[in-house]
Amino acid sequence: MRNFIILLTSIFLLSAMIFVGCGNKKETKKVTLTESERTEYMEKGQDLSSETQKVLGSNLMKAIKEGGPINALEFCNIQAYPLTDSMATALKAHITRVTDKPRNQANTANENELTYIASAKEKLSAGEQVSPEIRVMDDKVIGYYPIITNQMCMQCHGSENDQISEETLARINELYPNDQATGYGVGELRGIWVVEMDGEKDHL
Numbered sequence: 555m556r557n558f559i560i561l562l563t564s565i566f567l568l569s570a571m572i573f574v575g576c577g578n579k580k581e582t583k584k585v586t587l588t589e590s591e592r593t594e595y596m597e598k599g600q601d602l603s604s605e606t607q608k609v610l611g612s613n614l615m616k617a618i619k620e621g622g623p624i625n626a627l628e629f630c631n632i633q634a635y636p637l638t639d640s641m642a643t644a645l646k647a648h649i650t651r652v653t654d655k656p657r658n659q660a661n662t663a664n665e666n667e668l669t670y671i672a673s674a675k676e677k678l679s680a681g682e683q684v685s686p687e688i689r690v691m692d693d694k695v696i697g698y699y700p701i702i703t704n705q706m707c708m709q710c711h712g713s714e715n716d717q718i719s720e721e722t723l724a725r726i727n728e729l730y731p732n733d734q735a736t737g738y739g740v741g742e743l744r745g746i747w748v749v750e751m752d753g754e755k756d757h758l
């Protein structure tokens with residue numbers, strides 16, 4: 555009898571676990587896109603990432619002019635850029651910036667992003683053009699847009715011995731003790747913009 559009760563209890567607990575497990579499963583609609591919707595998403599994401607890059611670049615340049623790279627360190631952080639926020643809201647999008655060699659650990663690329671980064675780097679080093687990519691993930695449409703270095707980036711991401719001043723390097727190491735984002739040359743892939751867009755299509 556005792557064994558029977560234990561058995562019944564176990565069956566009950568097991569079914570409860572399965573039931574709760576299934577109940578928790580999030581219902582996600584898989585988005586399907588036509589070729590032209592794909593292009594539209596690609597362009598919307600491109601607009602948002604280019605605009606963000608432009609604002610970032612001019613803020614950086616202004617801050618460097620005013621007080622050198624050491625004064626500009628905080629301006630390469632994309633948080634608190636209101637323009638980006640309002641554009642992103644209108645597009646029902648969310649924009650982030652990630653990399654395989656992070657300065658700020660919070661900007662570390664995930665597995666899918668790393669795959670894109672690796673293939674983009676391969677193309678670049680073979681002298682080919684890198685193009686953005688659109689991926690559908692459940693109910694989201696995600697765009698990856700390459701971020702390529704130029705001369706201006708070198709004073710904070712270039713070579714530690716000559717391009718980054720001793721003073722700037724010391725401050726970078728103080729703020730980011732695990733910094734991996736130096737040693738770049740001009741025309742290299744520093745990271746990517748990741749634009750996550752709503753798959754509902756009503757904002758297209």
Ligand code: HEC
Pocket residue numbers: 611614623624626627628630631632651652653655656657658659661701702703704706707708709710711735744745746
């Ligand atoms: C004044 C110094 C400075 C300059 C110039 C600069 N950066 Fe940065 N960069 C930083 C700092 C500091 C961070 C970390 C920001 C944060 O905490 O999110 C960063 C972060 C990044 C990231 C996010 C990934 C990571 O490593 O955390 C990318 C991508 C990036 N920079 C690209 C560029 C590009 C491209 C240029 C040139 C157009 C550039 N940066 C110029 C200082 C600079």
